[in-house]
Amino acid sequence: MSARARHGSLAVGYVAEGGQVAYYAPPRPSVSWPHQIGVLPRQADCFQDRSAVAQLEQAVVGGGTAVLCQVLAGMGGVGKTQLAAHHARTRWQAGNLDLLLWITAATRTAILSAYTQAAAEILGADATDPEQAARAFLAWLEPNPDRPGRRWMIVLDDLADPADLRGLWPPASQLGRTLISTRRRDAALTGPGRHLVPVGLFTPDESAVYLTTTLAAHEREEPADQLAALAADLGHLPLALSQAAAYLIDADLDCAAYRALLADRARTLTDLLPDPSALPDDQPAPVAAAWSLSIDRADRLPPAGLARPLLHLAAVLDPNGIPASVLDNSPALDYLTEYRAPTTGQAYPDQVTTEDAARVLRTLHRLSLIDHTLRNPQQAVRVHQLIQRTTRDTLTPQHHHRLAQAAADALIAAWPDIERDTALAQALCANTDALARHAEDALYQDSGVHPLLFRAGASLGHAGQADAAVHHFQRMVDVTQERLGRDHPDCLESRESLAFWRGEARDRAGAAAAYRELLADRERLLGPEHPDTLAARVGVVFYTAEAGNWADALAASRQLLADHERTLGLDHPATLNVRNVIADLQGNSGDAAGAAVAFEPLFRDFQRAVGPDDSYTLSIQRQLFFWRGMLGDAADAAAAFEPLLQTMRRTLGADHSQVRVTLNNLAYFRGKAGDAAGTATAYEELAAACERMLGPEHPDTLAAKSDFASWQKRTGESSVHQSTDS
Template identity: 30%
Template sequence: MAVRVFLSYAHESDEHASIVRELWLLLRSCGVDAVWDGVAAQSRRDWALWMGDQVRAADFVLVIASAAYRERAEGRVVEGRGVQWEARLIRDAFYADQVRGIERFVPVVVPGQTVAGVPDFLAPASSTVYEVPSLTLPGVESLLRFLLDQPAEIEPPLGPVPEFGRPSVERLPAGSEVFVGRVDELARLEAAVASSGRAVVVAVHGLGGVGKSTLAARFARLHADRFSPTWWITADSPTALDAGLADLAAEVVPGELPSEQRADAAVRWLTGHDGWLLVLDNLTAPADAARLLARVRTGTIVITSRRGSGWRGLAESVALAVLSPAEALDLLERCVRVEWPDADLTGGAELCAELGFLPLAVEQAGAYLAQARITPTAYLDLLARFPARMFTATAEGGEAERTVARVWKVTLDRLADTPLAGDLLRIMAWFAPEAIPRHLFDVNPDHVAVVEALGRLAAHSMITLDRDTIAVHRLVQAVSRTSDPADPHRDADDISEALEVATDLLAHVLSGLDHENPEDRPVYRVLLPHARALLDRVEVDGLAACRVLDRIGRYLAGAGDTAGALAYHARAVRGMSVLVGEEHPETLVARCGLAVARMAAGDHGGAIESLRVLDADAARLLGPSHPDVLVVRHELALAYGLAGDHDQAIALSRAVLDDVVRIFGADHPRTLACRNNLAAMYQYVGDHDRAISVLETIVAEAGRSSGVDGHLTLTGRANLATALLKRDPHRAIPILEQVLEEVDRRYGSDNPNTLVCRNNLAGAYLEVDDLDRAISLFESVLVDRRRVLGDGHPDTRETEMILTLARRVRESGGPAGSGAPR
């Protein structure tokens, strides 16, 4: 009976699918009953049942390796449901019978792919992977021999056992550590060792606690039969390195030697022999091994170090990052279940994420969970309430110095001659971990000192640098902002000072930005996650924090995040009222921001009430003609208009416009903005001719002052087109289409300004009875307004109402005409 084989693969490209099809044809031509889904796809079927039937019926399942297959099988991406289902079936069967699973589920690497595409659960680093270099009979010979049970070699009978001298010399750390993942990293390490010249030197570097020593030990054990001797030296100081070499001499150099000669004798022995492996663990700096590396011309040396630079010309460099989320969770589960097999690990994924997927932190947490018999959720609670204790907590028998807090203290001790490095790390601890903009630190007058301090932090793997941004591991941040009297790098006063400096830096950069200026919006987007991270951690708002709250709140209101804007503005007003008083000019500005946020959220009545009180206070304190008072009245007029009190809005808009023209001039941006408001009021009351007249003046003056594509010009053109809808809709539509294209490019599709333009354009289509285009655009606007503004926002309700009416008009077969609402 023919061997039945099922091909499991990812449809990641036409080329890859074609290669799998050719393999299927080749196998069938060689008598293998291979099953390929391309045949089944020619008829309708329940794919989940079909896949289960094929996996169960097959003698062998060939897992075709590819990057997409691995990502989908390990659940790292959403797409590829078919592969995810197949992989789950395979994993379940593998788990049920692992001995049979090793033979039955066969990883295969076809042309164009690598072993890195094999999922971790098939253990590609420790089990056979069949590589098909070409889709020919010689190319598939080893796979066919396995499937057809036709081995190329038959074991000969055993001969007599020879007698040798002493066993090979080996010194490695105790092999109790749990090892997960790291398939790609092991492959890079093996590739570096394979590209040997006279001697092979590889430096594995990364953040303290990321698993460098574990990876080196795993490599040494996997290749125990390749090297002799295999010798491990803890090389965290020149003295320790010499002591480790002296111990090696005692094993490999005959006779007794004086202690001061043993290290040199070991080096001489290494230079005269080949086939050995020397691991220098936790080397502080490349210079500490320079003398050894200069003399050695044979063998293999693997170095682990936190130093990420300085290896050029000395060693092949292999950078080690944190674990993937799935690997970190696997590590946590293994660490716990060794001692607590039936542990409830609900919340494990969240705990691993909070620990930044750092292996040392995950192992530390796992040992604590197993000993204390608590859940990951309970550990997270302890971490939030007692961070200083949890960062140093170990299970019984654990090494106190092998905790995240202690490991990084060693690195900072080495950077003590650059105090600014520790200062910068504590400052960055208050920001988001990724993409911290380097220009935040430009305010420091000693720019060279900042560059050098960041460079040293990066060299010791405490941060990651690129040209414009900085990244800090989230757990490094958490430890750096948690005080510990026993750690000089985590002094409470220094941490408080770092928070003040971080807040001042944000406030300083934001003070030079205008949230309404399209050119400044990208900078706001970069700063937003860092402002949010800092503000979420501040317990008492200082004046600088209140300024950050006010600036970020204005940006959020303009970006459509009205809930965030309201929360930040309310907090800014509370803080400033306490710090400088309710009548201080900065508090008045913050109160105006809060009222505008209420207006953006659709609370027009609340906005009017707040602005009226603020108008009276500001006029009394600053004078009725003060620019800040005019801003308040400008916003109050707009609020009246949005609330439907058009007479009041027009009267106040005219009064504000007269004052603004008198103070700033006819073509000042504030004047143009006031005219825009006045034109909007005219439109609300149906005085379209007067609105059009005002808007044509605005477009002309704004074009002279800010250019044809300036912000004010765009606003004027959009409002002019809206006003024209009642008089000349065919002239209005091309203007609205051009404005929408530019606004979308400048602000993005979710910005409230863009949503208004899209809504107005849909109304223009409705005005000229182009119902299909109008309804289609209204439908997309409604979806986005619900998502961005919420169901209860007035703009959302307006779009929903117009869309309903437009659908009724289309169903009745009548024209929309001039009676269509907008």
């Protein structure tokens, strides 16, 4: 075997001395320093000086650790390559480097090829053996006291797979710096001596500056509010902003017209961005193709074939946060099983598991296609809105329809019967809204409305957001009337829900009128004694009373109770609810004693019929305590409300609307009992709860804050009086 074969391509001869064999490398070629290998991308027009620029210039990080390798990580299109090129170009032009090596690191072969070129140019290595040449080059980068050191920088741009660097990492050297840009977030890319620099989206200010400057360079000017809105439409993604600006200029469109095209769901994103021949800044691909390779790679990673269908589900939900429980329940897993991509030579189990779904989420996170965190399960998954749109654009109408129904089934399966977790309920409502925006047709079928829409509207209302519930059910009424007809059962149910929440939103007259219209239609369609007809009669009676006609409402409610008892029975929940209405009417018409007497057996009957911790039972108990309090000792009433409040918080959740009503009752009776400090505390808690759930400008929030301020002032005055008396 020759010396070259045994010891590598750098050996070209040998001499024997005392039995020892010495191999010689060829003389190094003459290299002029500084030396650059590879071509840096040209700097983008209107390049933005972002926070990542300053981070790349850091020589040390926390604890004084020297920065020898930096990893720019982020989703496709955020500008990682431009940041890497800007940093390398800045150091090169400042004379801080002897060697700059730029590598487009899409494959291991590309990395080896670049190392081989460097070894050939610097060391005279044999380029026919890339592995050996690469090892020689990496060895040359190592600090060596026997030869002068060279200051070097290696940029591995768009690293596709950390495994491609196995055995090819540049060495840790005080003379050298490694810079990697990648969409990957694997643990293998971080560690001692490696500093992660996350690259995110433009800030709103950066987006505005970029669009303004880019358009101004072409003598174009747009209103600032339109530019801000366009940036938000495109999710502040740098690549999308640059391509949208180019499209505006080439198509001679104004910003408002372009935004109208973007809002048209019948158009794909590809239709609204430049074709590949007109991309700005030497960009290699349009936005719509920016993530295709990452999705393909994710689909090949284990468990194979699931990344794309899971991304489908995420693409029709809320980009700002999808609960983990929505993506790993039975309807979601059924969809993943049905649409799992086939892989040659691999057999799959019959059903995708929860563990499979969790692994796929982590895979999508590692490739920067989603953000996935277990620390916030209510918003565990976030995905950029343009990734969502490009994903939806690939679906056929039939597939999109099936996907929307699967997502709706997954959302309702994730909805708890009792909404103790307010953040989860809010996230589920937001995801329902997103799904309705993307696929409303799939939620309104000839067979009826998907129950998800009724569930979401009720959730809004029971959280105290009556105005939002009104808006939600008004949309349902409009759509069902148009698509299903005014007499369809789901249209009638939507009208009933709208009427109820109009009343809760303090539009009593509107609620009464809506219930009267509903009652007429139900009597015509169902007859006078149908349970749905009786329910409409209850609404008419209640909101007639709320509008001020107590005596007529009380008489009508007693006849209504007799009809319920005859048709539904004494213990039917609807019958018990009529008794609730009667007792409430008694109290509000001035008969507090009659109300207290009526609520006592009603409370026992509700406990027996629906359970002690049901929200209706607890509401009846609250009303019983209230009317007892109106008759007797305020201090006793306040004492009764305190354990009830704790029970409600435990069973219904701290932010349930019934908790706020009970807090208000507690504050009232503490005030009547002369407990200024306790009253102030209750109103302070109430104000915080109202602001958290309803917003700072809601009338209930403002009223609670006003009451808190008033009682807090009385607490101070009381303290002064006590001090003076003593």
